[in-house]
Amino acid sequence: MVGMTITGSLGVLALFSADYPLGLLLIAASLVYLVAYRIHKLTKDSTLSAAIIVYSLHALTVSLVYSGGVENTGPLWLFLVPPVSLFLHGLKRGLIEISISLSILCLILFLPPDVFGGANYETAFKLRLIIAFITVTFLAACYEYSIEQSYKDTLQASEQFEQLARTDQLTKLCNRRGALTVIEQEQRRMSRNKQAMSIILCDVDHFKKVNDQYGHNTGDAVLISLAETFTQLIRKQDTIARWGGEEFLFVLPETSAENAYILSQKIHQVLQDQLIDVEGIKIAVTVSMGVTEMHGNQAFDEIINQADKHLYEAKRAGRNQTMPKTLSTEG
CATH class of the missing domain: 3.30.70.270 (Reverse transcriptase/Diguanylate cyclase domain)
Structure with a gap:
């Protein structure tokens, strides 16, 4: 819902500003998020809707970096990728997806302009963008790791308490x-x-x-x-x-x-x-x-x-x- 609202609003603003390619891209992303939302509401299963959201977000941010977005501010949306990808797909899968996107971004940013074309950025900006992106990914991964460990510890403690509740402490048989x-x-x-x-x-x-x-x-x-x-x-x-x-x-x-x-x-x-x-x-x-x-x-x-x-x-x-x-x- 958040992704649908934000991308839809920005898409409408881009259309009013006569930036039709960007506007259509954002409107399309908003519709994709709407589809993911409806799938989740209808099936009560987050697997497919999460995949749609994560992969469309990766594709959208890569497109914004390539095109530059509004006044070359498109790369700023990169920082949404790590927390969303790690939250919806977990630590291991999320890091793999982020690594693939980062590799594609590096190709777009650092290969000669005549290879891919797209927006032009200063070298210092590109380096700081990648470093900042890696830093945010690291922090999000640490947070996700702590959440997973906390969940595992809580689950283990719950299982231990359940076992204790069903076990006679003297004989170690069932109670x-x-x-x-x-x-x-x-x-x-x-x-x-x-x-x-x-x-x-x-x-x-x-x-x-x-x-x-x-x-x-x-x-x-x-x-x-x-x-x-x-x-x-x-x-x-x-x-x-x-x-x-x-x-x-x-x-x-x-x-x-x-x-x-x-x-x-x-x-x-x-x-x-x-x-x-x-x-x-x-x-x-x-x-x-x-x-x-x-x-x-x-x-x-x-x-x-x-x-x-x-x-x-x-x-x-x-x-x-x-x-x-x-x-x-x-x-």
């Missing part, structure tokens, strides 16, 4: 929020490929006794060790989350309840065969688990309630086991 996000994604995929997905809700048996007997630091170390053990037993596409306190949630895509039960038995066996070593203290840990399989668009709250119900069945049955037991005969 409840992260697990819910994974489940939503997997539910959408499940609805597309019609494959089963199961979850396991796991609770550490008698964890309060560990905290009471050895202290909360030891209890935290036990949770960290369990998280590492669980991570080693699952597949890459599976997710484990610290659901809260001493509870863990396993999200198992493309897994039937029977196969989820098989995984739970592996976990029981591994924990039975190992003691968790915390600063020389050997601690035997067992877990109780509830398994359930998700179907279609079944509400997640319903799924969690089913898994929680099976988990407490396991606890009431004596802990250190997985419910429902009926899965063991099919697994």
Whole structure:
């Protein structure tokens, strides 16, 4: 809009001054900018409109340098090129485009007049024009570089904060929020490929006794060790989350309840065969688990309630086991 308004106004003034070539050139540039503006408004995509603006501006400024513009003031418009080109096309592409235009300008300015013709400028003016143009380009490039770095730093910080918001700081597993996000994604995929997905809700048996007997630091170390053990037993596409306190949630895509039960038995066996070593203290840990399989668009709250119900069945049955037991005969 700015380019269209300025070039259009200057084009009209040039026509009134009887400078018809310059006036028509500026009016044509104004129409080009109008087309770019309309393309952007209609498509909401700046790629094409930005290219039209940048390349037409390069062509316009080269033409003004060649023709001299009004009383040889055409070269003054050169200084619009660096900020516009770098802003719309970024640092790398913008510098390449500016370098090409600068090479063309140097040919026009410094080759003998009989080669290209055009306006005549003093040598001192031409040298200072090029030096000033390079200086403005350098400053605009520094500014654009700082903007790009600031954007990258902000994006990285945002990603880190988002990661922190979805990660349990003790175990480095997903937290409840992260697990819910994974489940939503997997539910959408499940609805597309019609494959089963199961979850396991796991609770550490008698964890309060560990905290009471050895202290909360030891209890935290036990949770960290369990998280590492669980991570080693699952597949890459599976997710484990610290659901809260001493509870863990396993999200198992493309897994039937029977196969989820098989995984739970592996976990029981591994924990039975190992003691968790915390600063020389050997601690035997067992877990109780509830398994359930998700179907279609079944509400997640319903799924969690089913898994929680099976988990407490396991606890009431004596802990250190997985419910429902009926899965063991099919697994």
